[in-house]
Amino acid sequence: MTMTTNREATVGSVTRTTSRRGPELLAQLEKYALAVLFAVLCLFFTVYGQTAETFPTLANIRNVLGSQSVVAVAALASILPLTCGKFDLSVGAMIGLSSIVTGSAAATHQLPLVTAVCLGVLSGAVVGLLNGWLVAYRDVNALIATLGTSTVVAGLISLYTENQVLTTGIPEALTDVGSGLWLGVPRTLWALVLISALVYYLLRHTPYGRYLASVGSSPTSARLVGLDVSRMVLSSFVLSGALCGIAGVLLLARAGTANPLVGPGFTLPALSAAFLGATAIKPGTFNVVGTLLGVLFVAFSVNGLVLAGAADWVEPTFNGVALLVAVAVSPAISQRRAGKA
């Protein structure tokens, strides 16, 4: 009798451990799936005949990394409202606004560069404040509110610039940042590293970041543990706006011109990266490392395809597909992880 019981117990415990190890392995795979996919992709373009010569060169890598910092900062900006459960579709518009404000303040109005940059960042924060007020205190759906503000901002930019690109008078001190290297790495990339560290710190290592995630997880529970939910939502939009302001300055620095039309184009790539990022590293959660990985993945994919001879249609198509795949996969991930499925 005792023998049988013992054996049964052993068998039971064995099956239990194996059945637990299965999902664990799957979870690890899930965490690093995007990173592995990214590595495979890079390897492919490195050995593929048509791209092998250009893709793995230092110049190409520098170029891609340098040009992606604006998208990356926009993506990092968007994950702040996303963490507390709100979309921000105005990141692109705020980037455009900031680059126009900074450019015209410095070039047209001859203001000192520091003042011009501050005004640019401030312009983003003000739009963010409006977004946040609408969403947190007027109870407007975040998608609609931010779509609305972004359209208004685009209209006002058009009114102010008459759709003319501002090409002259951008201070060299700024354009140097956009084109120069520091320790062999594009300066805009250094700016990105700094901002990533800041957002990472904010989300992971401050009570504020914890509160944002709590609000995103359950607003009612958050209220009943004493959080001011509206203020959290408002502040996430303001921070998102300010970061977009910085992204706008980086855009101006890199392009050397202030183009009133390019801003809105950043929204979709930023969201693609944010959602791709939420499937990786900390699946089910918007996270900084995942988001950066998302940006790199999209950027180098498009770069490789373009080098392989694909035309202009590749970039928007790829961005769109990446976003759709990511949003289709991520609810399943977060639901399963939260035990709802």
Next chain:
Amino acid sequence: MTGVAADVDDVVLLTRGLSKTFAGTTVLRDASLDVRRGEVHALLGGNGSGKSTLIKLLAGVYDADPGGTIEVQGVRADAGEWSPTLARSAGLHFVHQDPAVFGSLTVAENLAIGRGFARATGGRIDWRRTRRHAAEVLKRFSLDISPDSQVSTLRPAERTMLAIARALQDQDGAHDGVLVLDEPTASLPDWEVDILLGALRKFAAAGQTIVYVSHRLSEILEIADRVTVLRDGAQVVTREVAGMTEGQLVELIAGRSLDRMIPARVGDIGKERVLSVRGLVAGPLRGVDLDLHRGEILGIAGLLGSGRSGLLRALFGDLPATEGDIRLNGAPYEPSSPAAAIRAGFGLVPEDRGAEALFASQSVRENLSAAVVPRYWSAGRLQHRRERADARGLIAGFGVKPASDAALAGTLSGGNQQKIVLARWLRRDPLVLMLDEPTQGVDVQARADIYAHVRRAVEAGTAVLLVTSDFEELALAADRVLVLREGRVCAEVTGADIEPHRLTELSYLSEENVA
């Protein structure tokens, strides 16, 4: 009060030997109900009496155990074969507590939506005929509202009336069919109840047969001709209502006599008073007085809608108080938000754990720290290691399974989730801990664990306000119980008098009978 003189033999709804068993537990045993044509027949019973089960069997929502029969207006079937379709075609019409009307549509649209719109050529809606039909129905039910009004603009009683009219609109005469009203007044304020009862009385006078389910005994006395009382899944009695008192009804529901129910009031227990509330008016509360002492578990009993949860919300700063004086350790206490209440030393375990307490997509560790995050903020960063160590300590102390601080809270069982929510507050050593249905959806072992922890906190000096519908549990856990009824404290029970039957009785009694 009484409808048309009904022929005693003209039974329109008849059930015999109706039983229902869930997983070996019999919730309804051999129930018989006979409703005569043209009468208002009340169906009464406490929580778990089998009343709701009986209604669901009649509606065909549940399948009855074999052996019983249901007969409605000559349509007779084995109770096991009874179905929603059969119920409808036999002329049983149900209107529930929350009438399913569409607020954004007009009255005419609401009336047409179940039966189909009148059509004109080409299949388009014939609005003229739709409106005309609506006007006729409204006239027949003496509803003084326009077919074009938007339903959301109607008053609550009118919405219920509209649902009734919709259910009965295709009935030829008032003498056909049976209208079953399931707690129609539970969510209505008093003055709306009067309007609804007035209208029902008119229907009854016209000869409509009504089965009326309600907790409010005064309504039963006012409107019903006969009453059937269920207790513990069995039919206790069916009798005429005329001449009965509220006390007699309570006696039938609770199964014991009234004279032993008047509770002995006690004065000050002579302990250190932590919280004192005087004349609190907020939401459903209409002037609540209470005192809470250090190291005491004060139970709050009452029916749904009596203001139990409202009281906790008001004290937690989540429901603004319009009047009243609250003192915490003698000092005025006016919480403007949950944050203020928490700072003052309050903790709340809310009723709906999933939506109001848990952060399902966050880890157990993050859930445990939700109310103490600033404690881990030092040297410019969150001290994750210290937080993890504390979380593991709590997990071990509360016996949370699986014993992992990284598991997402949503993946845990109900009992373990509740332990986390409880631990979240107990780790703060709250001055006042408020528990709203703390063992709902919690297994037996976890329930015992939860009360063991609450008891330990109480011995350390925490004062507890405990709300639960489970009066057995209240009897076991509480040192003293206040009974809330319609937003007021109507009785106080202490010591050996705290006993499930008495609490049930008191929850039903109106103030006149207590005073």
